[in-house]
Amino acid sequence: MLHSVARLGRLSTIQKSHLQIIMPIELNSQPSLKSTSLESEVSDLKVGAKWLTGASLSSLRELLDACSRGVVRNAIDWVQVACQAKRIAADQPIAAEEILAGPTAVLRYLRLLSGVLQDSEKTGSPILPGKPRTNSQGRECIPVLPVRRLFDGLTFMGLEAEIWRQKESNPDELFTNNWRAFDTTQPNIAGVLGAGNVSSIPATDMLYKIFHNRESVLLKLNPVNDYLEPIFKDAFRSLVEAKLLRIVCGGIEVGDSIVKHDSIGSLHLTGSHLTHDAIVWGSNPTDRAVRKRENRPLVTKSVTSELGNVTPWIIVPGQYTRKQLRTQAEHVVAGIVNNASFNCLATKMIVTSRGWPQRVEFLDLIDAFFRKIPPRYAYYPGAHQRFARATGRPCPEARDGTLPWTLIRDTNPSESPYLFDEESFVCVCAETQLSENSPDAFLDSAVDFVNDRLFGTLSATLTIPSGFRRRHVTALDRALVKLRYGAVCINQWPGVAYGIMTPSWGGYPGATIAEPLSGIGHVHNTFCVSNIDKAVLWGPLCNFPKAVWFPTHRTANQVAWALLRVYDDPSIFRLPKLFFHALRG
16 A cells, blocks of 8 residues: 555544634635526636637637736735735735745746747647656656746756656656647536635646646635635636636635536645545544445545645754754744745654754754744634644733744654644644664655654655765665655755746645545646656755745845746846845845
8 A cells, every 4th residue: 555554544533623623614604605606607617618628729828928917917916915814014024925925936837837838839748948867766857947938047046856757657758738739628617625825826726727637717715815806806817708717705605515516527625634525525524434434425526636744854864064054944944934834835843863963953943043033923713723732732822813933852653643643734843853873774764754654745855964965876766766745855845846836746646535645636747747756856955045935034025026027027137136135135
């Protein structure tokens, strides 16, 4: 089996009370959309779906470029409403979170898709940013970053990304057929149940369904961020007018109507695996268990998803310089504090060697950063209950609704199983130690540990000492192949792999509706690489210039706006202002 029986078995012990506090789809419910209105939306989408199956690549490019103009037109309002909802200052460096993970990420995706369509019109397939290679384990590795037309070599200096294909993939069938002009597919409407935490997620999920899968989309915004409705309707006006997109809001009743609608042929959702199970198998625990045992799901249409993860950060023991140690500590901290830790890729488990001489120094650096960074308003429903569960102590009282950044050292699965078995989705991170001391032995043990002992398969990071990749090519490649995660990052936070849009993003292959783990299928994958095993992001121990996602970056919001302007009109003449702000961070 792909995943250990022990790991799967523990998930069944999660209590119903925990389910109730991590399912925002049932919280903040609004009055349901009238059924007649939903029927009107579906009727329009049928027209769009039929047109989409035979649409030319040039007509799709026109839609993408119109969306790009719409995103730029709405970018300021987009960021302001998100900052207001999360109670952060829109004119301070912290606003970079909403700029980068909102309109900038979406605009980048639109530009990438348009470029791939342009290349496909000329050559019949996407043009990769580099030459594929075969690693020491015989896996085909497809380069997807840096992309020259967007100046990635300068804006993401030192970063490279690849998609590693599954074993025995045919090198002559590198791409899927999504970018070919064809009219043989059946018209289909997809229901997308949007994420409530990051504004680019529902937008890019919707775009993936339309332009990769050729499905029109009924997008339901999450009650947590349905303030985006007017912004999305204007930003993606071209898709709305083409009857390829309809956007609705509401509570669980609206979501239930979408799930059960006979004319909606597929579903995509982002959230918790418990939310997935409630939708697919039912909300009653007893009935759900019976249905799973008898393989009688409530939903029989195609379901894809991006779900939660206890995201590990593995620190391979070695001798790091003070600068390297400090930079990697801030990478870890960035993964915890970004978006107040309401991210499925937030760092949740640091894995260290018990005999690593720099372990205490590294953890002290993390705590020192925590003391410098102001606590954030816990805007996501159920956060205070989840904090109490994760820490095992009463939630601290704070009139402003904030929660403290928390690192729990030296944990183990027998004493604190919930830290290993459940995604807390709150600002708590744990550390655990393994007994192996040598880099090679530790790496092998750590891979087995996170594969078999932590919940989820979405993303993971390894910090590796200088020269390790060069001296231990086979050992590192073997470890990366063995890791059962959809995205694996070297020295970098997985949020980068999400935000650059060219890698695939989703849980590791092999999940099913009965055991979805971190999700079924993937999104992004701009170059339409087929037979994906995982995405791999390579980066240095110390980024230069300073990583814009670092919480101590002094000009992060200015860098973020300058990057959006580059994507608005990709030109070398827009780079100097970006570099000016980046070098002052």
